[in-house]
Amino acid sequence: MLRVRGLSLRYPSGKLALSDFQLTVAAGELVVVLGGNGSGKSTLLRCITRTLKPSAGEVWLGETDLCALEGEKLRRARLELAMIWQHASLVRRSSVLANVATGALGRHSTLRTMFGGLPAAELDAARGHLGEVGLADLADQRAGTLSGGQAQRVAIARSLAQRPRVLLADEPVASLDPEAAEDIMRLLQRLARSERIAVLCVLHQVELAYAYADRVIGIRGGRIAFDLPRSQVSREAVHRLYIHEAA
Amino acid sequence: MSLGIADRPATRPFGGAAWRRALTTALHCVLALLGIAIVVQTLVVVEARPQDLITGVHGMADLIWRAVPPDFSKLPSAAWPTLQTVDIALFGTIVGVIIAVPLALLAAANMTPSRYAYYAARAIIGFTRAVPDLVWALLFVTAVGLGPFPGGLALGVHSVGMLGRLFAETIEQMDMAPIHALQLTGARRIQVFSHGIIPTVLPSLLGISLYRLDENIRSSLVLGFVGAGGIGFQLLTAMNLFQYQEVSLLLIIIFVVVLGAERISAALRERLA
Numbered sequence: 001m002l003r004v005r006g007l008s009l010r011y012p013s014g015k016l017a018l019s020d021f022q023l024t025v026a027a028g029e030l031v032v033v034l035g036g037n038g039s040g041k042s043t044l045l046r047c048i049t050r051t052l053k054p055s056a057g058e059v060w061l062g063e064t065d066l067c068a069l070e071g072e073k074l075r076r077a078r079l080e081l082a083m084i085w086q087h088a089s090l091v092r093r094s095s096v097l098a099n100v101a102t103g104a105l106g107r108h109s110t111l112r113t114m115f116g117g118l119p120a121a122e123l124d125a126a127r128g129h130l131g132e133v134g135l136a137d138l139a140d141q142r143a144g145t146l147s148g149g150q151a152q153r154v155a156i157a158r159s160l161a162q163r164p165r166v167l168l169a170d171e172p173v174a175s176l177d178p179e180a181a182e183d184i185m186r187l188l189q190r191l192a193r194s195e196r197i198a199v200l201c202v203l204h205q206v207e208l209a210y211a212y213a214d215r216v217i218g219i220r221g222g223r224i225a226f227d228l229p230r231s232q233v234s235r236e237a238v239h240r241l242y243i244h245e246a247a
Numbered sequence: 248m249s250l251g252i253a254d255r256p257a258t259r260p261f262g263g264a265a266w267r268r269a270l271t272t273a274l275h276c277v278l279a280l281l282g283i284a285i286v287v288q289t290l291v292v293v294e295a296r297p298q299d300l301i302t303g304v305h306g307m308a309d310l311i312w313r314a315v316p317p318d319f320s321k322l323p324s325a326a327w328p329t330l331q332t333v334d335i336a337l338f339g340t341i342v343g344v345i346i347a348v349p350l351a352l353l354a355a356a357n358m359t360p361s362r363y364a365y366y367a368a369r370a371i372i373g374f375t376r377a378v379p380d381l382v383w384a385l386l387f388v389t390a391v392g393l394g395p396f397p398g399g400l401a402l403g404v405h406s407v408g409m410l411g412r413l414f415a416e417t418i419e420q421m422d423m424a425p426i427h428a429l430q431l432t433g434a435r436r437i438q439v440f441s442h443g444i445i446p447t448v449l450p451s452l453l454g455i456s457l458y459r460l461d462e463n464i465r466s467s468l469v470l471g472f473v474g475a476g477g478i479g480f481q482l483l484t485a486m487n488l489f490q491y492q493e494v495s496l497l498l499i500i501i502f503v504v505v506l507g508a509e510r511i512s513a514a515l516r517e518r519l520a
Contacts, residue, residue, distance in 0.1 A: 079433040089428035094446045102442050106433025
């Protein structure tokens with residue numbers, strides 16, 4: 001579903017942030033990326049979404065290479081690529097339902113959605129997505145009143161409204177307590193399985209990676225240190241990722 | 248015989264710290280003298296003569312004596328100019344908001360589509376703000392004649408500058424994370440505006456607009472003095488005709504309108520917060 005081939009990014013300063021990166025995430029798979037600070041995890045996600053333009057390489061979303069697209073074609077292709085962050089990034093003064101429904105905006109014409117509206121079918125679908133993340137009863141509440149864990153669930157529901165084939169998550173549990181973090185990881189795992197979404201998740205919590213990932217990718221200095229099924233990832237290999245970064 | 252290092256005095260008699268203290272004291276003295284000079288020159292330039300104020304108290308008392316009691320029989324004839332005054336302010340604020348919103352989007356560093364649009368929008372905002380509303384009123388009176396319309400236009404143009412700047416600053420200070428999130432969902436520019444930016448900044452923009460309306464009501468009173476209609480024009484006419492009891496009635500109406508607008512605006516802004 002998501003294939004990254006030979007992805008490299010060199011900053012104008014000359015620093016190589018990513019080097020010849022290869023990865024594949026299949027539909028229904030949850031892949032966790034581990035690595036120290038500055039190892040290139042978030043840069044990888046930003047290159048995949050094309051927020052950053054890679055120096056070289058390809059990012060295949062199904063049969064479409066995002067790196068070959070610009071402007072309107074890139075916008076359309078990106079509709080199937082959803083993203084969540086450490087902070088939920090919700091419009092705080094809008095309702096929870098309105099926030100979820102904005103995930104569907106890109107599929108509708110500007111004219112139809114210009115004055116803050118969306119088709120009734122999308123609002124119904126948004127209610128359904130809220131139900132999927134267990135927050136159906138909070139639909140009419142203001143997003144600014146939610147707890148961190150609830151807000152992250154709403155962000156996930158918004159990404160579902162996009163009907164994505166790939167979901168990228170950049171440290172989605174970094175600001176949550178352990179229980180809420182487990183909830184979010186369980187949710188991501190369930191959605192990957194039930195909706196057949198390819199999930200690529202950057203984490204700092206090694207234990208969560210061991211508990212929920214199908215595969216774990218370790219990054220060190222912008223390069224892949226290992227890409228293995230969860231059961232084959234040794235504690236020592238993970239430990240080396242962080243020791244190297246600290247040195 | 249030369250002195251060895253150990254024989255030299257540990258500190259100079261007038262060292263670096265002492266020099267700095269002396270310089271600071273001198274600088275303070277210069278600043279104090281400069282402050283006094285500024286105050287004195289303002290007194291000279293404005294030809295301040297406090298003694299005239301004391302000797303002129305009789306004239307003021309006579310004026311106030313002739314202004315009481317207010318002539319309430321003129322109340323019905325003051326109703327229309329009062330409504331005109333409020334509507335001049337409303338018209339000016341609405342025109343200002345309609346033009347200022349798109350201009351502010353171009354003038355906000357985090358939203359502008361290009362550097363040229365940014366500088367052009369900032370120039371328009373700066374110019375409309377720098378020219379006083381009274382000057383705009385004189386210009387529009389020349390263009391469209393006497394009456395409330397030039398007053399409304401003058402307040403509208405001046406409000407573009409005032410509102411444009413405050414709107415742009417509000418947009419620049421908003422949390423951009425939800426906006427970036429919306430952009431990444433594949434939403435188009437206008438959709439991001441209508442579903443992300445507007446809900447985020449609307450309460451602030453409404454609050455600023457209400458405050459501007461309150462200011463515009465006060466300004467529209469003054470604009471009447473240059474022929475831009477409303478109760479200000481009636482006040483000027485009454486003063487020129489020495490109708491001081493009518494003047495006092497009009498001043499009471501102005502007081503009620505200004506205070507009322509201020510209270511309503513404050514209450515609405517509090518609800519929006």
